Amino acid sequence: MGAREDMYGLFTSVNEINLTDDQSGQSAKEGVHKKNISTSYDLQARMSKKGILWNWGYHDEQVAKEINARIPGFLDYDTDGFSEELYFAALREVPIDLDDYADKFVLEVGCGLGEGLNFLSRVIHAKTMVGLDLSEQAVNRANAALSRAGLRYVQGDAENLPFEDGEVDVVVNIESAHNYPRLEKFLQEAARVLKPGGFFTHVDLYTTQRHAFLKELQAKDLGLEWVVERDISSKVQAAIHQRLSPDGSFHKALREQRVGAIQRHMAKRVGPEAVGGSFAGYTDSGSTKLLKKMGVLPSQFMPPVDSYRLYVAKKI
Numbered sequence: 001m002g003a004r005e006d007m008y009g010l011f012t013s014v015n016e017i018n019l020t021d022d023q024s025g026q027s028a029k030e031g032v033h034k035k036n037i038s039t040s041y042d043l044q045a046r047m048s049k050k051g052i053l054w055n056w057g058y059h060d061e062q063v064a065k066e067i068n069a070r071i072p073g074f075l076d077y078d079t080d081g082f083s084e085e086l087y088f089a090a091l092r093e094v095p096i097d098l099d100d101y102a103d104k105f106v107l108e109v110g111c112g113l114g115e116g117l118n119f120l121s122r123v124i125h126a127k128t129m130v131g132l133d134l135s136e137q138a139v140n141r142a143n144a145a146l147s148r149a150g151l152r153y154v155q156g157d158a159e160n161l162p163f164e165d166g167e168v169d170v171v172v173n174i175e176s177a178h179n180y181p182r183l184e185k186f187l188q189e190a191a192r193v194l195k196p197g198g199f200f201t202h203v204d205l206y207t208t209q210r211h212a213f214l215k216e217l218q219a220k221d222l223g224l225e226w227v228v229e230r231d232i233s234s235k236v237q238a239a240i241h242q243r244l245s246p247d248g249s250f251h252k253a254l255r256e257q258r259v260g261a262i263q264r265h266m267a268k269r270v271g272p273e274a275v276g277g278s279f280a281g282y283t284d285s286g287s288t289k290l291l292k293k294m295g296v297l298p299s300q301f302m303p304p305v306d307s308y309r310l311y312v313a314k315k316i
Contacts, residue, residue, distance in 0.1 A: 190224070
């Protein structure tokens with residue numbers, strides 16, 4: 001199977017997971033979905049530039065100032081900071097002081113290449129920090145580049161977490177759960193591994209259907225008390241707009257890449273979708289529309305995202 005087929009499989013699965021009104025049937029196809037998703041992210045792990053975080057970002061001047069206060073000069077080098085701001089925004093909503101993590105176990109589910117958790121390890125100084133991802137290639141790369149005392153990465157399934165009951169103090173989940181066929185099973189697993197009084201902080205993109213399903217699950221007795229709900233769409237869109245501006249990091253990266261004119265043209269036309277362009281109001285260029293019509297590109301990369309939300313829950 002080639003890269004094109006891998007990506008088509010990912011888009012097909014993500015769209016089906018997030019646009020299905022009846023979520024009860026997802027378990028029957030979870031094997032196919034997980035294979036499509038892990039294969040695609042294995043490919044992306046091999047291709048991604050060092051330091052990449054796989055999320056659409058978030059921008060708020062106050063959050064940026066708080067990051068710079070804890071890590072002076074952080075935003076001056078090597079990053080536009082928006083993906084890191086998303087992680088910081090998710091963690092600061094947990095009702096634990098950032099200086100009180102010395103005895104804590106922090107687990108990130110869906111850690112990708114591990115850069116987000118590595119960033120959080122500079123913000124807080126937790127006793128144990130573990131990142132988990134379905135992609136073996138992503139985990140291998142994260143361990144090779146980032147693991148050290150107190151920080152490691154493991155391959156595993158968000159719907160079957162390889163941790164003991166009540167082992168974790170904080171579960172972090174950033175722009176990953178839209179890939180999970182059985183969202184209810186993931187929430188049950190997050191609650192299972194948390195200590196009583198522990199916290200789950202979750203941010204993700206939501207279609208209308210997927211958000212309605214989440215609200216149904218929140219009304220169930222899953223062992224979680226939902227204590228924070230924020231629609232952060234405008235903050236995410238602000239980051240996307242800055243990234244896609246002529247002087248933003250997206251076009252800067254294109255200018256720095258040593259690729260031919262055709263590849264650069266294609267990336268310039270198609271790439272904005274990967275960083276949330278459609279959610280921020282960007283529309284396809286004429287060439288992209290033509291490639292979709294010809295079947296060279298999938299007709300729909302991502303499902304129509306209705307909102308981007310942040311939630312925090314407490315283990316009862």
